Amino acid sequence: MEISASGRLVVRITAADVGKRVSVRALVEHAAPGEKFTDTVGVLTSWDSGVLVITRKDGESVRIPESVLVAGKIVPAAPARRRGPSASYEELARVAARAWRPVESERLGEWELRAAGGFTRRANSVLPLGDPGLPLDEALTVVRRWYSDRGLPAYIQTATGAEGTQELLCAELERRGWVREVSAELWIGALAPAADAGDASVVALSRTADEAWLARYQRKGVSEVALKVLGGGSPRSSEAESGGGPSVWFATVPGAEPGAAPAAIGRCVVDGRWASFAAVEVDPGQRRRGLATDVMAALARQALDEGASAAWLQVEEDNAGARALYERLGFAAHHAYHHYREPGSAGAVRGNAGVGRYRSP
Structure with missing residues (x-):
């Protein structure tokens, strides 16, 4: 995840990054102990009305409200x-x-x-x-x-x-x-x-x-x-x-x-x-x-x-x-x-x- 100089997690992606491969961390509502966050990696396929849609490698799409984003960054298109x-x-x-x-x-x-x-x-x-x-x-x-x-x-x-x-x-x-x-x-x-x-x-x-x-x-x-x-x-x-x-x-x-x-x-x-x-x-x-x-x-x-x-x-x-x-x-x-x-x-x-x-x- 992207970390600022102060050690805090930051979101370094915007709606302008649609089409790029990203990694994001989000808060999980009503999570069990020890499961406060969830990480998602895939292509940012849309960012509309306060909701991100990320399509993972297997083709499944994940909807993430902008309000629960904790961190996010662009990652390389594919590992070698x-x-x-x-x-x-x-x-x-x-x-x-x-x-x-x-x-x-x-x-x-x-x-x-x-x-x-x-x-x-x-x-x-x-x-x-x-x-x-x-x-x-x-x-x-x-x-x-x-x-x-x-x-x-x-x-x-x-x-x-x-x-x-x-x-x-x-x-x-x-x-x-x-x-x-x-x-x-x-x-x-x-x-x-x-x-x-x-x-x-x-x-x-x-x-x-x-x-x-x-x-x-x-x-x-x-x-x-x-x-x-x-x-x-x-x-x-x-x-x-x-x-x-x-x-x-x-x-x-x-x-x-x-x-x-x-x-x-x-x-x-x-x-x-x-x-x-x-x-x-x-x-x-x-x-x-x-x-x-x-x-x-x-x-x-x-x-x-x-x-x-x-x-x-x-x-x-x-x-x-x-x-x-x-x-x-x-x-x-x-x-x-x-x-x-x-x-x-x-x-x-x-x-x-x-x-x-x-x-x-």
């Missing part, structure tokens, strides 16, 4: 990472978007509107990197109309918790009644430790999601649209002509009996220095045998052969098994991401694919 690859939010957002392509997209300024028949929120949401070229309310009207024309609810994918993320946009959406429906985290790490961790010899790799792979995939009755997304979506013509687009790989560990669904599967997209892991799923009866690690090892070795050196993946906040596995492989959280649904609509997309559904080591 001590291990693993370095990456900006924008770089990761763009590489993640290329790994899970929609079948239809359109530009709204620097925003990308994406649709894939309702298969997963990531492929049916706006990626709002930069300026939409319109005032926000007008841009949101265009977004809602675009998705309505396709029979879909409008979703906007945002991120919090790293330099350059979208806490201010999150706050503006919430003020307009948009509902935060899903939150997860994007983790990054070096690729080599994953390649060395398991037995790749038990894993078969393919460039397509065949019937066996789909038999283990958590979403049954996969449509043609879903297969296009899984296979890489619809790359831009320039990428397709040059052969420079991302490459997609599917991993399968055969089941114990002939004709049985695979014991484990996974998906990897190799895109320059980055490899992504997704859809790592293990037969519930085959868990705790290291099969998820084997799948990741095989995919990681393929990615290394293609020149990748870093890896990323997405994992839900309550997926304890996956988080434990990824921590052992050297991954760590980079930022949180969220899907906001337009006011007054019922969700009609199916799942949040690619978030790491592996359940236990």
Whole structure:
């Protein structure tokens, strides 16, 4: 906390600091003994009518009356990472978007509107990197109309918790009644430790999601649209002509009996220095045998052969098994991401694919 020369706590932030990362201390009303103060760190997203709103790293917003402020200061945008690859939010957002392509997209300024028949929120949401070229309310009207024309609810994918993320946009959406429906985290790490961790010899790799792979995939009755997304979506013509687009790989560990669904599967997209892991799923009866690690090892070795050196993946906040596995492989959280649904609509997309559904080591 900020302390004056006289040793007293002071508030060194004002409403002019909206958009900056701050740390504040506030009095707690009716606090238990020893809990007189509470500290909050995050982005100051508004300061109106005597109330501060601070959006924390996980995307949660905290409202603090100005009258209970004890101290406050601006803090660095994000602590430096001590291990693993370095990456900006924008770089990761763009590489993640290329790994899970929609079948239809359109530009709204620097925003990308994406649709894939309702298969997963990531492929049916706006990626709002930069300026939409319109005032926000007008841009949101265009977004809602675009998705309505396709029979879909409008979703906007945002991120919090790293330099350059979208806490201010999150706050503006919430003020307009948009509902935060899903939150997860994007983790990054070096690729080599994953390649060395398991037995790749038990894993078969393919460039397509065949019937066996789909038999283990958590979403049954996969449509043609879903297969296009899984296979890489619809790359831009320039990428397709040059052969420079991302490459997609599917991993399968055969089941114990002939004709049985695979014991484990996974998906990897190799895109320059980055490899992504997704859809790592293990037969519930085959868990705790290291099969998820084997799948990741095989995919990681393929990615290394293609020149990748870093890896990323997405994992839900309550997926304890996956988080434990990824921590052992050297991954760590980079930022949180969220899907906001337009006011007054019922969700009609199916799942949040690619978030790491592996359940236990």
